[in-house]
Amino acid sequence: MSRYSERRKAIEASLDHQNHDGKEKKVNSKRAVNQHLTIEGDKEKFKELLRRRLIECGWRDELRVLCRDTIRERGIHNVTVDEIVEDVTPKGRALVPDTVKKELLQKIRTYLHEKAFK
């Protein structure tokens, strides 16, 4: 099967589910988009772009400090990854600059638009 028809199938599959109830439709189209992005390798590119932007704006360094604080607070031998994740995730999400979110959203939207109508 060609790459193109693979892509078409994924997108059509997401459209087919429009008759189902809202939640399932959302889940399915999310899966289709995810599959498509993975197959094309573009998911990695988006991730890399995000990674670069987060390093560039200092988010990575801020998060490093937050993690260090949590580890220091709880003691290096009593802390688990889960605890750090739980502690840092809400703060980390809040620290992502709006410009970065906007840029990624815009690019993903443009990308999906281009692909869906090709």
Add this chain to the structure above:
Amino acid sequence: MCDIGCPHLQEIKASKGVELYRIIFSSFVAASNSVARKRKAIHCYCFVCKSVDYRLHSCLNCVYFGCYNGHHIQDHAKHKKHYLAVELSHGNVLCVACGTYVYDDDLLNVAHELMVRAGSRLGMGALYRPWEPSTKVLELLRKNPKRRKIVPGVAIGLRGLINLGNTCFMNCIVQALTHTPLLRDHFLTEEHVCRPEDQPGCLVCEVSTLFQEFYSGNKGPLTLHRLLHMIWTHARHLAGYEQQDAHEFFIATLDVLHRHCKASAPALPENENSQRDNPHQCSCIIDTIFTGGLQSDVVCQACKGVSTTIDPFWDISLDLGRGGNNIGDDSSFNTSMGSDLALSGEQSKQTNSGPTTLIDCLERFTRAEHLGSSAKIKCNNCQSYQESTKQLTMKKLPVVASFHLKRFEHSSRLHKKISTYISFPEQLDMTPFMSNHRNNRNLFNSGASSSSSSSSDSAGEWNSSGSGSLSLTDNRYSLFAVINHLGTLDAGHYTAYVRQQNNHWFKCDDHMITKANLQEVLDSEGYLLFYHKKLMEFQ
């Protein structure tokens, strides 16, 4: 947590090696080809709840995917006694028996290798690897517990420079150089290795000492008599107590630094990498930071054959004169601008009155120029002397872009200073002046163009990059130093504005340093403008 994993991991490594990890990593974490990516896309979901995210893990013993947040991978581990699992977005190894992620040097090396391979196959360039202190650095840090913290408002890096008699041209350049972020980092980490007995009078060593002085925390002004003397010996045309041109001094300094770096370069083994990437280009710190590549396309008007050459440059000198270099006939001019009507309208207005912004100057610099009937060039394609057009574009951007506004006009009859106000932005996007961007525009006449308006707008940047939609190259710059010339051609004075920490600007007038603000900097006349790349490519 240590770097040999945990007993469970050691056990599985002893019996099966790292091969299993490698297979899982190259298929599901960093899929390196389209087959693997397809497999990953179709098969990677939690066997229990069917979700694709929530920290999906793959069992290291059998074929099983389970999510962490739903506790499904942990259930599998306990049930089957398969305690080790690989997390699928970063490839870290979870040991359910130990209840945490475990790190093993062998596996980490495999992961890095595969990550880089997958990245380069997708054309993403080198990946970021955080800085890790070497054992030597750690030892030094332990031995020297005293730390100096850089907090906002601290005056570190600001030193006045005594005027030794018309040496403001040197002082302002030194201020700009010492506040070049990458150059500062290079010298403060003592990257310059040189044997003084082999290299008497090495300017790089002198500059290295100068950087240490600047950032030592002392506040008194410095005297640069040694530096001045060295420049006099190595660049004879600048010797003497006369007024000199700051731009000339800048170029001469870079040239001497470059020559001296080269002389001591073989001692530096880490240069090999960049040498391989740029065989014809030197890998010294000066070239790494300041050298860009200028592409010159000469198009024969008879056969439309293009001959392309690429020349290195350290700075870009921009004409401010009215009309500029001969524009030739309007038709060639229009093709170069594509169907961008709004822009070309604006442009033709500018050609009458001279440029008013840095963007105008760059537009003029990179547009096709008709060479005229008096300057026929032999075309390699049709083997005859023909009229042609020439266009300059940026092939490779330097880390530091230095713009020289040609304010001093020296023609046969008159010498004068052009004091026209040229506005320059704090943030500059060089994308519109890149070779590939310009050429695309010429070929396809794509109407949607980015000009000065989109330079600060990241959303616009996406549209302007057109076909290469997911390109990761970033051509944004920010201003970090401005050198101004006050007075006339015969009697003038140089001052510099430098950016200390992110948004703190200072005015350096020989030994006097005063606080400034961005607006003041942007309102100044501007003679030399220094921009630093915002995002560096990793090598």
